[in-house]
Amino acid sequence: MLLLALVLLAAPEDLASRLRHLESAGSAEAPASSPDGSRIAFVTTLFGTRQAASMASEGGYPNQLTDEPGGVIALRYAPNDPKVLIALAMRGARRRLLFIDEEGAPAGEVDPAPGDQVPGGFTRDGKRFFYAVAEGSKVSLRQLPLDTRSPAEIAPPPAAAGPQPAAPKSLALAQALAGFISLGPPSPDGRAALAVTEQGLVLIDLSAARGEVIVPGDGGARFRLPRFSPDGRAVFVLTDAGRTTMGVDTITLLGRVRKTLYAPPQNLEAYAISEDGHRLAVGAEQEGETLFSVLELPSLRPQPLPVPPSGALAPAVSGESPMIWSRAGDRLLFGWRLSDDTTDIWAFRMGYGVPVRLTRSPRPGLPRESIARPKLVHAAAPDGREFSAWLWRPAEPARPRVALVASSRRMRPVFDKRIAALNFAGLAVLAVTEGTQATAQAWLRQAADLDAQKPLLLDFDRIDADRPDLAALVKGASTAL
DSSP, X not given: OHHHHHHHHHOHHHHHHHHHHHHHOOOEEEEEEOTTSSEEEEEEOTTSSOEEEEEETTOOOOEEOOOOTTOEEXXXXXXXXXXXXXXXXXXXXXXXXXXXXXXXXXXXESXXXXXXXXXXXXXXXXXXXXXXXXETTEEEEEEEETTTOOOEEOOOOOGGGOOOOOXXXXXXXXXXXXXXXXXXXXXXXXXXXEEEETTEEEEEETTTTEEEEEEEOGGGOOEEXXXXXXXXXXXXXXXXXXXXXXXXXXXXXXXXXXXXXXXXXXXXXXXXXXXXXXXXXXXXXXXXXXXXXXXXXXXTEEOOOOOOXXXXXXXXXXXXXXXXXXXXXXXXXXXXXXXXXXXXEEEEETTOSSOEEXXXXXXXXXXXXXXXXXXXXXXXXXXXXXXXXXXEOOSSOSSOEEEEEEESSOOOSSOOHHHHXXXXXXXXXXXXXXXXXXXXXXXXXXXXXXXXXXXXXEXXXXXXXXXXXXXXXXXXXXXXX
16 A cells, blocks of 8 residues: 555656646547549547548648637548548537538538438438437438438428339338437438337338338347448348357348358458458457458458557447448558557558558657556456456556456456556556456456456446547546545
């Protein structure tokens, strides 16, 4: 106890300096590729808050594209104009779609309609953009012609058009979108779209403004990233329907036949289909890290792929993929989180033997060796219960006190400012999931190289991971001890 107090109090200026450096560490994630592949855009904290930036795909200094007080969380290039993008930004408590461009014009809202705006995607020719607007329980599906930029709601044909044939299981759009979660891109011909709702996976007929649940969400099944095949005859989706782990399924639209395309023993956290439909890229989670595979379609034959340093995919907002193919299918772009370095944009170039790090976010005053790398602990408590958790140890003291951090989601073995701040304050950090704290505490009491006396208990769900108040976190930890 005395030793930890000395660590916390011996050099407050040094600790304050390290926390300041930690606050300044940046990140880059959520990549988008221009139609011709010459540029990439992404979300970065290089300019303070999360803003959109772009640069040449071969590297260079990022060009800031937005200055949104609430920050930007996702963006996409228009398929037919390499200088026009649509960004998803936070304005107040709402998610709003904005037009931005590479020339520095002020960002303008896609649609003035109130509510949260949810991107769907562009038609293949780039002439229309589909999105949803959610206001309370009401969801409006809309399209935006890019030549006029005049939003229009997807609505049934007028009564004057006479009775319209409807699929036997189809529902009115309002019913089909009940419990709306996310919207997928339109079909290649622009006649249909996909949505994920609490009911399951929904196929939307845009001309009739009706929807059909093609895969029900029975038993709490989850659906993510629905996408049409390039020929529009099938649908890909990431789901755990009918199994315990997430895998990629296909649904043939003629006959609604569903089958598993790829579902390894590990949980898949993301996938991406190349635009020509010939390659499937997947990211599988194994003990907190992401393992990549690229498979040839339809044979599922593995393709040669370079191996990046150990890490994990940077997460994306609902409906957005953490990794994307360039339009030509020669590059796979993704945000990559390392254990002892910043989150940055990386790429696999097909036919090349090494991964390419495209951005290098700043971490001034923080050499990599100053950031603790986690160790996976597999152990059993005295009562026989087994558990596994990631442990971050500080450089000193030799027998540190422990901060036991709990989260509703399993912590990944990656650089986390909250954990680094606690390490700098002399605390070891053991990350557990909710419900396993008692088992972890029982194990800690038997750990000879850790001081398990009254471990500090922290709920990381209550501490902002993007912009944490590190000084307050460390002060609270020292006060509690």
